[in-house]
Amino acid sequence: MSLKPVWIYVENGLFLEAKGFGASGTRVGEIVFNTSMSGYQEIMSDPSYAGQFVVFTMPEIGIVGTNDADMESAKVHASGMIVRKTNFEASNFRSSSSLPDFLEAHKTLGICDIDTRYLTKMVRDGGPRMMIASTEISSKEELKRLLEEAPRIEEVDYIQQVSTKEPYVHNYGAWDETALSYKEATNYLGKKIIAIDFGVKRNILNELCEVGLEVEVVPSTCKAEELIARYEAGEISGVFLSNGPGDPLILAEPIAQIKALIKAKIPLFGICLGHQLLSIAHGYPTYKLKFGQHGGNHPVKNSATGIVEITAQNHNYNVPDAVCEIATVTHMNLFDKTIEGLEYKETPAFSVQHHPEASPGPHESKYIFQTFAKRL
Structure with missing residues (x-):
């Protein structure tokens, strides 16, 4: 060539x-x-x-x-x-x-x-x-x-382009494409979650499996009433809101569905775009950063432990400081002091802006997947 x-x-x-x-x-x-x-x-x-x-x-x-x-x-x-x-x-x-x-x-x-x-x-x-x-x-x-x-x-609503069109089960962890041994290799919890696909990375799904969760991936067009019914029937234990592209403020329908999930008190965990959508659904719109955060070497301080984690980042939008009225900041970006993680006070929801699956990047934040699994 x-x-x-x-x-x-x-x-x-x-x-x-x-x-x-x-x-x-x-x-x-x-x-x-x-x-x-x-x-x-x-x-x-x-x-x-x-x-x-x-x-x-x-x-x-x-x-x-x-x-x-x-x-x-x-x-x-x-x-x-x-x-x-x-x-x-x-x-x-x-x-x-x-x-x-x-x-x-x-x-x-x-x-x-x-x-x-x-x-x-x-x-x-x-x-x-x-x-x-x-x-x-x-x-x-x-x-x-x-x-x-x-x-x-x-x-542009890029979610329509990147989201899966049909539900599917993701059942293998990192470096295991056989779908046979991940249950034996992890502390299997026997709990099933729904991952709403706004443009999910494969390694995020891998890490959810690594901590022992059964993962069903559904399109971004899924309806909250169906997920709520499955949660109340004991079929699923929680919902994961994935990463994805574009401006979260134009995603009116997914935001409406997330509002319903919040009202139903379903355990929620969001990464990147999912983190932003949770903030918007709680009434706190995102804003665009000057040039965004894209890389594998961003220092983030864990507010609970005081430990500085080196993280992978990929986002142009951020949640506002005003969200602290209803949520506790769990992680803070040390480059620009923007919010990197939130724990909501009145609903069983938490989220992070950075990418704990570290693909590519460091592995210091992988514990966040364990945190989600233990809360279900």
Whole structure:
């Protein structure tokens, strides 16, 4: 595979030419940066990145190739990836495909030979911006016109694109795809939960199984009355609200269903988007951060223990400080003092903004899955 010209236009007027790899075509998305040193395949296949171009601050990307086992979902959901340099040859015994071939197979645009440090500083100082990239269109004015006509990320309900269409059972833990031994390998609790799929990562489901829970994944369109009936019948013990992409404020129907679950006093646990939706459903709308938190090295302080945990992050939106009127802050981000975890006072619900499944990232917050299992 050879590199090809790619032209980029950002809504602040920036026009650049770089090299493209992977798929060809024209893509629109919001540009964000990620500071993780590894895990590019997991990041690209994380449904939470739907509608976004990911700038990697790690300069060399693609060294270890790709493989099916490291996918966080069935496909790549990001609009594209932007790297300083890519590698066409992988050096890892687990690799089954190079990164360029992987992106081409998933119809995803890769961009390289570009100053990723400059782009990162641009997003850091000015916030995430919409951009368009094309291997077909070289005209700045045409790219500008197409970008202005395209919907913005906060106007698109990406949940409809990434959520499962049919319920299914996830019954294996980390590094166990046989679905045979996870019960013996864990302290099996014999409790079943429902995971509402707003764009769930596979490793989150793995970790829920690792602590001994039976996990049934349902579409984001599921109705609260059905879940409440199953809870009252003793069929399920709680509900998990998953991570996912886009602006949570436009998800009116899921918010309405979560309000009903809160009223029914069903045990709830949310991660990332699920954390944000719980806040909104309690009456405390989210706001957009200046440039978001994306990476695997963010310090978060556990308010109960005082321990600082290094965490993985991936979010552009945050819950407001006013939510402390009805909830206790359990975790705080030490970079910007934003809320990272909440325990609600009047309802059996808690949530975290960071990603305790650590894929990619450190493992210091994995205990949160155990906390959920013990409360059911």
